Amino acid sequence: xxxxxxxxxxxxxxxxxxxxxxxxxxxxxxxxxxxxxxxxxxxxxxxxxxxxxxxxxxxxxxxxxxxxxxxxxxxxxxxxxxxxxxxxxxxxxxxxxxxxxxxxxxxxxxxxxxxxxxxxxxxxxxxxxxxxxxxxxxxxxxxxxxxxxxxxxxxxxxxxxxxxxxxxxxxxxxxxxxxxxxxxxxxxxxxxxxxxxxxxxxxxxxxxxxxxxxxxxxxxxxxxxxxxxxxxxxxxxxxxxxxxxxxxxxxxxxxxxxxxxxxxx
Numbered sequence: 333x334x335x336x337x338x339x340x341x342x343x344x345x346x347x348x349x350x351x352x353x354x355x356x357x358x359x360x361x362x363x364x365x366x367x368x369x370x371x372x373x374x375x376x377x378x379x380x381x382x383x384x385x386x387x388x389x390x391x392x393x394x395x396x397x398x399x400x401x402x403x404x405x406x407x408x409x410x411x412x413x414x415x416x417x418x419x420x421x422x423x424x425x426x427x428x429x430x431x432x433x434x435x436x437x438x439x440x441x442x443x444x445x446x447x448x449x450x451x452x453x454x455x456x457x458x459x460x461x462x463x464x465x466x467x468x469x470x471x472x473x474x475x476x477x478x479x480x481x482x483x484x485x486x487x488x489x490x491x492x493x494x495x496x497x498x499x500x501x502x503x504x505x506x507x508x509x510x511x512x513x514x515x516x517x518x519x520x521x522x523x524x525x526x527x528x529x530x531x532x533x534x535x536x537x538x539x540x541x542x543x544x545x546x547x548x549x550x551x552x553x554x555x556x557x558x559x560x561x562x563x564x565x566x567x568x569x570x571x572x573x574x575x576x577x578x579x580x581x582x583x584x585x586x587x588x589x590x591x592x593x594x595x596x597x
Contacts, residue, residue, distance in 0.1 A: 342358075342359070343357070343358060343359045343366075343368065343369045343372050344356065344357060344358065344369065344372040344373055344375075344376050345358055345394075346376045346379060346380065348380075348383065348385065348386055350385070350537070351385060351386060351387040351388060351533075351534070351537030352386065352387075352388055352389070352390060352530065352533045352534070352537060353380040353383065353386035353388070353389045353390070353435075354389070354390050354391075354392070355373065355376045355377065355380070355389060355390070355391045355392075356392060356393070356394055357369070357373075357391075357392070357393040357394060357398070357399055358393075358394045358395075360394065360395040360396075361395060361396060361397070362396075362397055362399070362400035362401065363393045363394070363395065363397055363398065363399040363400065363449070364399070364400060364401060364402060364403040364404070364448075365399055365401070365402050365403060365423075365448040365449065365452065366402075366403035366406050367403075367406060367419060367422065367423075369403070370422070370423050370426050371426075373426060373430075373452075374426040374429065377389070377429065377430060377433060377437075380435070381433065381434065381435070384541075384596070386435065387435055387536065387537040387539075387541055387544065387596075388435055388436045388437075388438065388533040388534075388536040388537050389433070389435055389436070389437045389438065389533075390437075390438050390440055390526075390529050390530070390533055391437055391438065391439050391440065391452075391453075391456060392439070392440040392441075392442075392526070392529075393441075393442070393443070393449075395443075396443045397442070397443035397444045397445075397449070398439070398440070398441040398442055398443060398444065398445045398449055398453065398465070399444075399445060399446075399448065399449025399452060399453075400443070400444045400445075400446050400447075400449055401446045401447030401448050401449055401470070402447050402448035402479075402480075404474070416479075419479065420479035420480065423448070423451075423479065423480040424479075424480055424481050427451060427452060427455035427480055427481060428455070428481070430452075430455040430456060431455045431456075431457075431552065432548075432552060433457075433548070434544070434545040434548060434549075435541075435544065435545075435548075436457045436458065436533075436536050436544065436548065437455075437456040437457050437458070438456065438457070438458040438459075438460060438529050438532060438533055439452070439453040439456035439458065439459045439460070440460050440525055440526060440529045441453055441459060441460065441461040441462065441465050441467065441507070441516070442461075442462045442465055442522055442525060443462075443465060443466075444465060444466040444467070444504070445461075445465065445466075445467045446466065446467070446468050446469070446470055446504065447468075447469060447470060447471055447478070447482075448479075448480055450467050450468060450469055450482065450486075451469075451478060451480035451481060451482040451485070452480070453467070454481075454482070454485040454486065454489065454515075455481075455485070457548065457551075458517050458532070459510070459515065459516040459517055460516065460517060460518050460519075460520065460525055460528065460529050460532075461507030461510055461511065461516040461518075461519050461520075461525075462507050462519065462520060462521065462522045462525055463506065463507050463508050463519045463520065463521060464506060464507060464508075464522075465506065465507035465510070465519075466504040466505075466506065466507075467504055467505055467506075467507065467510045467515060467516070468498060468502065468503060468504025468505060469482045469486065469498060469499055469502070470502040470504070471502070472499065472500065472502045473502045477499075478499075482499075483495075483499065486498065486499070486515075488555065489514050489515050490513045490514050490515050491513075491514075494513055507519040538594075539594065540576070540578035540579075540582070540594040540596060541594075541596040542573060542576055542578060542596065542597075543573060543578065543579075546569045546572070546573055549565075549569070550562065550565060550566055550569060553565055576597060577595060577597040578592075578594045578595065578596065578597060581593060581594060581595070582594070
């Protein structure tokens with residue numbers, strides 16, 4: 333399914349197959365998100381950002397879990413308010429870069445996405461889950477709170493009331509329920525999920541890279557800007573895209589009743 337390995341570390345692997353890039357978390361048994369692992373995830377996405385062949389990214393975990401949380405053992409070696417604050421900010425910065433990534437990022441979640449693992453998944457544009465996967469923010473069980481923007485992204489996805497319930501009870505939801513409440517897009521059986529992720533990524537990869545980039549930019553803007561600001565930016569980008577070769581090709585293909593052949597120009 334995947335092509336050759338582009339980058340391989342002890343924790344994160346990057347590979348690609350035509351227009352799809354893969355970021356694989358490979359730190360068994362839990363794929364716990366240590367600070368080093370988060371830095372390597374950042375490096376992986378930066379490489380795929382520069383790869384013009386890659387038009388969509390699939391993020392998944394090897395082994396039993398997507399990512400079962402932050403590396404709690406690392407917390408015992410961190411002391412002082414300043415260091416914990418910086419730890420949270422560094423993770424937030426990496427996840428914000430994924431959220432603003434100019435190529436669609438699909439999180440493929442099996443087993444569990446808990447704590448930092450769910451915060452990572454929520455930074456992705458699309459979340460596909462197995463039916464029995466567990467998704468939650470259990471930090472309050474440890475006397476902590478989420479630190480990688482979980483308190484900010486969760487209510488935007490599921491609403492404040494459900495986010496409050498999930499945070500304060502620390503109870504995870506199943507993959508099936510995650511879809512029902514808007515936390516995930518689709519659920520599948522475990523042996524079907526990756527094939528469906530690839531199908532979705534291929535559909536996205538058939539689009540013009542510029543139109544994908546602008547669409548993601550405008551979708552992100554919709555979360556924070558007023559409708560008026562968003563509309564103004566949309567009109568500006570509509571003008572920008574009209575001058576591309578891909579837009580001209582897409583229009584002609586529609587008129588000629590054929591599939592467009594985009595060149596990402």
